[in-house]
Amino acid sequence: MKAAHQPVQRPRDAKLLVIDQAGRLQHAARSRLADFLRRGDLVVANDAATMPASLQGLHLRTGSVIEVRLAGRPSLRVDDVHEFSVIVFGAGDHRTRTEDRSAPPALRAGDALALGPLRAAVQHTLGHPRLIALRFQGHADAIWAGIARHGKPIQYAHMIEPLALWDMWTGVAALPVAFEPPSAGFVLDWNLLHTLRARGVGFATLTHAAGISSTGDAALDARLPFDEPYRLPSSTVRAVEQARRSGGRIVAIGTTVTRALEHAAAASGGLPHAGDGVADQRIGAQTPLRVVDAILSGTHEAGSSHHELLRAFTTDTMLAQADIELASHGYRSHEFGDSVLIERMAQCRDRPVPDRTVISTGIRVGLPA
Amino acid sequence: MAHPPLKNLRVAVTGGTSGLGLALVRALHAGGAQVAFVARDAQRVALTAASLPGTHGIAGDVSRKDQTHRIALQINAALGGLDVLVNNASSLGPTPLQLLADTDCEDLEAALATNLVGPFRLTKALLGALAAAAREGRPARVVNISSDAAITPYARWGAYGASKAALRHLSRIWDEELREHGVRVIAIDPGDMDTPLHAAAVPDADPSTLKPPADAAREIIQWIVAPLRETDAVPA
Numbered sequence: 178m179k180a181a182h183q184p185v186q187r188p189r190d191a192k193l194l195v196i197d198q199a200g201r202l203q204h205a206a207r208s209r210l211a212d213f214l215r216r217g218d219l220v221v222a223n224d225a226a227t228m229p230a231s232l233q234g235l236h237l238r239t240g241s242v243i244e245v246r247l248a249g250r251p252s253l254r255v256d257d258v259h260e261f262s263v264i265v266f267g268a269g270d271h272r273t274r275t276e277d278r279s280a281p282p283a284l285r286a287g288d289a290l291a292l293g294p295l296r297a298a299v300q301h302t303l304g305h306p307r308l309i310a311l312r313f314q315g316h317a318d319a320i321w322a323g324i325a326r327h328g329k330p331i332q333y334a335h336m337i338e339p340l341a342l343w344d345m346w347t348g349v350a351a352l353p354v355a356f357e358p359p360s361a362g363f364v365l366d367w368n369l370l371h372t373l374r375a376r377g378v379g380f381a382t383l384t385h386a387a388g389i390s391s392t393g394d395a396a397l398d399a400r401l402p403f404d405e406p407y408r409l410p411s412s413t414v415r416a417v418e419q420a421r422r423s424g425g426r427i428v429a430i431g432t433t434v435t436r437a438l439e440h441a442a443a444a445s446g447g448l449p450h451a452g453d454g455v456a457d458q459r460i461g462a463q464t465p466l467r468v469v470d471a472i473l474s475g476t477h478e479a480g481s482s483h484h485e486l487l488r489a490f491t492t493d494t495m496l497a498q499a500d501i502e503l504a505s506h507g508y509r510s511h512e513f514g515d516s517v518l519i520e521r522m523a524q525c526r527d528r529p530v531p532d533r534t535v536i537s538t539g540i541r542v543g544l545p546a
Numbered sequence: 547m548a549h550p551p552l553k554n555l556r557v558a559v560t561g562g563t564s565g566l567g568l569a570l571v572r573a574l575h576a577g578g579a580q581v582a583f584v585a586r587d588a589q590r591v592a593l594t595a596a597s598l599p600g601t602h603g604i605a606g607d608v609s610r611k612d613q614t615h616r617i618a619l620q621i622n623a624a625l626g627g628l629d630v631l632v633n634n635a636s637s638l639g640p641t642p643l644q645l646l647a648d649t650d651c652e653d654l655e656a657a658l659a660t661n662l663v664g665p666f667r668l669t670k671a672l673l674g675a676l677a678a679a680a681r682e683g684r685p686a687r688v689v690n691i692s693s694d695a696a697i698t699p700y701a702r703w704g705a706y707g708a709s710k711a712a713l714r715h716l717s718r719i720w721d722e723e724l725r726e727h728g729v730r731v732i733a734i735d736p737g738d739m740d741t742p743l744h745a746a747a748v749p750d751a752d753p754s755t756l757k758p759p760a761d762a763a764r765e766i767i768q769w770i771v772a773p774l775r776e777t778d779a780v781p782a
Contacts (some may be wrong), residue, residue: 219715226619255626317593318602321623325616344614351627351675356554367723376725382678403614412681453554 180335181509184344186363191513198522200495202502207364207516210473216377219424220414223359223433224382226350229328229342230272232356234292239282242268245292245311246331246356248389249403253354253453256317260285260405262303263311264392271332271339272276293327295320303398312372321353330412331357331389335511348501354406355387360512361431361474379420380400383414385433385456389481399484404457407437411451417468418448426520432486435469436460441465462488471520475504490521551771552577556625556679559583560608560668561635563590565741566691566766569759570632573767575601582624584608584617584635607657608635608664620673628675630770632689633665633713639705641746646704654705665690665714673729680728687770690717692733705749718782725760725776732769732780737761 181188193205205213214220228249249262267279284306286301300310313320330345345360350371370424373380392398417438420427429435440456441449449468458464459482466489477483479500487496499517508515555575556621572596574581581601585591588605595603604625606617620670621628637660640653680686695703696710717733722772723733740746740756769781 224678226615226674228619228624229616248667255623258623318620318624321620322604325619341612342619346615347669347674349674349677350671351678352622363630367727370727371723382674382680410682492644 179507180511181514182336184338184340184365184513186344186513187366188346189537191458192435192501192506194502194515194517195506196495196499196517196519198493198520200491200522202499203503210518211366211369211372211376213518214373214427214428216421217418217420218428219379220373220428220430221381221413221417221438221499222347222349222362222365222430223355223381223385223387223437224347224349225355225359225384225387225433226353226354227330227342228324228353229330229360229430231329232292232295233330234284234290234295235326236284237289237291239300241282242291243281244270245290246352248308248356250354250386251387252455253309253352253384253408255407257532258301258317258320259313261311263306263309263312264397265309271334274334276393278393280441281307287439288431289341292321297311297322297329298463303414305394307392308397316499317328328402333511343490349382350433352384353447354384356389357387358512359387359431359433361386361516363513364473365430378514379425381416381418383410383413383434383437384408385437386435390481402436402459404455405433405436406453406455407440409437409449409451414449414451421448427468428467428471430473431471433482434448436487439466460486460489462493464489466490466521469521471518473516473518475512475514476517478510486488486521490519492522495522549688550577552606555579555629555685555770556627557581557630557632557770558621558625558628558672559632559634561585561595562603563587565743566736566739566759566762567576567611567632568594569763570634570766571598571601573757573760573763577767580625581632582621584621609637609659611667614664614667614671616759618668621672624676627679628672629679629684630687630689631669631672631676632691632766633668634691635664636661636691637706638743640748641711643702643747644704645702654708657705657709660714662716663712666681669720673724675722676729676743677727685771688720688728688729688731689766689770690714690731690733693715694735694737715782721780721782730774730780733770733782734766736766
């Protein structure tokens with residue numbers, strides 16, 4: 178597939194490949210997404226706004242120029258903004274592929290970093306010389322102001338122009354807790370939300386700190402996705418319960434929504450409960466899905482954690498066939514690319530999938546822990 | 547005076563270090579709301595925040611496109627979301643007030659940037675948070691500070707009057723479009739107040755004939771806390 182390298186969230190010619198629960202494939206204009214949803218379905222999106230998570234600065238002990246990329250945070254609490262896990266690069270910027278970026282100086286506990294107006298100290302490394310726990314000094318408001326003013330969105334080498342913060346925010350962006358955009362949500366605009374409402378399709382959000390998609394380092398990439406805190410509002414939990422009762426499907430906009438909903442469901446042993454959590458699980462071919470019936474996702478290369486997650490929805494044979502279809506129909510990959518809508522197949526379920534004729538009881542079949 | 551329904555309401559006010567904006571920040575803070583405010587002068591922002599402990603001061607210029615998302619980020623981060631946005635920051639246009647035919651294009655553009663395009667951009671950037679608040683059953687509101695100059699064609703108030711008229715109509719259209727999502731957009735004319743803006747417009751006005759900004763703030767807060775159904779009319 179070719180990479181989409183213009184930051185247009187909803188290109189007029191955006192494509193959608195639909196794979197239904199029977200394994201049938203259908204190509205459509207993505208603007209017709211609502212036609213593949215039914216009255217009673219619930220669309221769930223991640224409303225995290227994207228932080229300008231790339232901070233240029235100095236490693237004061239050596240005077241070396243560094244780039245720090247914020248990559249993880251213990252919780253979404255408003256005042257919990259001092260501690261981050263970060264990935265550190267040496268001099269250079271996004272125009273160099275991350276794979277080719279120079280290493281930072283050796284980082285030791287206590288090393289001070291000056292990142293524009295921000296001051297921070299290395300706490301310890303996290304099992305890799307580039308991945309460290311960092312602590313910012315100052316009050317929460319001052320840290321947010323420093324990130325807001327000095328930070329830049331994490332850039333992609335395949336984009337022609339540098340991305341601005343507004344390129345990275347979906348139409349429903351709210352809390353600034355994503356490190357990279359929850360880009361499946363670029364499909365959302367207010368006209369779509371109006372259409373969903375008019376057609377009796379529900380819409381709800383959760384907030385999930387979408388993490389870095391790639392570090393350019395094989396050892397680090399193998400550890401992705403990092404733990405990601407999320408917040409599940411009570412209104413969303415109620416909407417999930419109602420959709421279940423009425424036989425509607427839960428349609429996750431993106432991998433982060435799937436990860437959060439499935440984590441919350443696994444934690445409760447049933448339907449998700451409202452509140453804060455930290456998604457630390459990996460989702461793959463062997464993962465039974467307890468909540469999510471379908472996923473709208475960007476297109477991703479085989480082997481990436483995003484692609485791995487899709488294996489929970491459908492078979493490898495289907496995904497291989499989909500890859501051929503995406504390539505032969507000129508789908509664009511990456512954050513601003515085209516989309517797939519995958520309904521989970523029978524063997525990927527731990528409960529009957531509701532459709533027009535079968536009303537789900539909302540009772541789940543128990544799963545081995 | 548305390549407004550019990552303000553308790554824990556998350557409110558952002560632009561132009562929060564003087565005039566009506568400052569009166570709103572004070573009244574909201576006194577009523578127990580969580581308040582973030584925006585203004586251009588970083589020093590005055592810091593002083594105001596220090597004088598009202600617990601409020602969050604954000605230095606920024608709402609008329610500048612490249613600052614909109616950075617301001618929105620700090621508002622959402624400080625308050626953990628948003629229930630009410632008050633677009634209060636206003637520009638008079640050229641002072642002393644000019645006849646429209648003497649008004650430079652750049653001055654008209656600057657008034658539109660502060661009074662119309664800035665509130666449009668900031669509201670758009672915060673709409674995700676406002677709609678999320680509405681889904682949680684909270685009273686999601688946008689209050690745009692308007693003026694009788696938005697309706698009456700006063701000579702020499704061209705840049706200001708035209709920009710406020712546009713803001714008022716933008717509010718009405720947006721209210722039509724957003725009420726189905728639980729977000730209401732209200733345009734309020736606070737009346738002639740004893741504020742720095744009024745003094746710049748009418749330097750020889752007798753302050754005793756003007757409304758104290760605190761009184762206007764109280765009236766606006768009534769609309770912020772008023773229970774509203776989707777069919778209820780709002781000021782526009």
